[in-house]
Amino acid sequence: MHFLTVDNFYAGAKGLRAEFDANFADPLRTHAGRFVWDYWHVPGEYTHLRTPAYNYFSAKRYEAFHRYLVRWGREHLGCHDISPPWLSCYVEGCRQQPHQDLPHGPLAFVYSLTPRKRKFRGGETFISKPKSLIPPEYNRLTLFNPSLLHGVREVRGTHDPREGRLVMHGWFVNPRPFWTGPLTAAGVKRSLDRGFANVPFEKLGPGFGAFRLKIGRDGRVRSSKLLVETFKHSARVKEILLYLNQFEFGKIPAPATLTLPLRID
Ligand SMILES: [Fe+2]
Incomplete structure (x- = not known):
């Protein structure tokens, strides 16, 4: 397989999503939850907003998700742990050009908290060869082989972070029996x-x-x-x-x- 998706992955998706929405609810209100984003732009490679997921969400909510993901990886992949996940937000013009992840764990993951009804075009995870296009469906976990050329298609159609492509991503690591x-x-x-x-x-x-x-x-x-x-x-x-x-x-x-x-x- 080149990729695998698991839909309706996590029962607590709504709570994570709600925290993100609350932080961006009023653009005129200034608070610490808005000032954590890095505009990550590597010319010809990456353009998106990112922040370490473990700092972004409230500790209790994040830890519950982290524990669930790690347990899932042990049970289904034999991978003992995950790398610290990033939370990334893609609005107008954001994308990842084709690349390979090196060094990397044996499987990359993308967990989507993108709104159920998407108001943008693009934003799919793509794998160049063999050609695969994976839309960022809400509450979907996508796994793929990170040594294949992959990226994210440019997002078009919204400047609002609450309408953008929102994902947590990283690698499953430490495979062991x-x-x-x-x-x-x-x-x-x-x-x-x-x-x-x-x-x-x-x-x-x-x-x-x-x-x-x-x-x-x-x-x-x-x-x-x-x-x-x-x-x-x-x-x-x-x-x-x-x-x-x-x-x-x-x-x-x-x-x-x-x-x-x-x-x-
Ligand atoms: Fe990558």
Whole structure:
């Protein structure tokens, strides 16, 4: 896959959006919530307003979102953490020219708080090759491979920040195995070291993928599936799953589930 979207991502979207709207409600009122924005303009690359998201929202509201996003990333991507997200606002003329994110985590995310009814044109996240255009739907999480050429189409049609493209964005980072059930860190490491030696991962080409293995009491893999991937040769994932199915983890008192992220450079 080149990108993945999850709609209606976060139950608290409304509260975050309301704080932003309140800060810009009266343009004649001066207060600290208005003075945090950086007009970030790198000629030929980026033009938008940005601010660290963790400073912008009230601590309680921001932390609840952050915790939810991190937990989601562990569960669905096997990525242990996220980079500190930016909050970016795009009004008339704002955009990101095609670029690659380096250095970066294995997956970039864009979480949109853009109004449900958009009054502007453009503002889609684009991936140049293969061509993909992803509109910033309200409460949508978009994930993509940040090593592909990508950007944001120029926003046209509004100067009002409350009508602009509003997104939190960053990278999922620190991929590492994550499990539920009575596995031990030492046991997992031993089994993976042994298992990995036989798997021809190079066939997948560069990219990232997260796999989920269900492990029975006998320590054998009951089932395996792919959660997400950005591999160059995605068609070969099926072959790799056959190898993962042969992994052994030793006897355990109850079944376990292992999420296994893999990054291939
Ligand atoms: Fe980027």
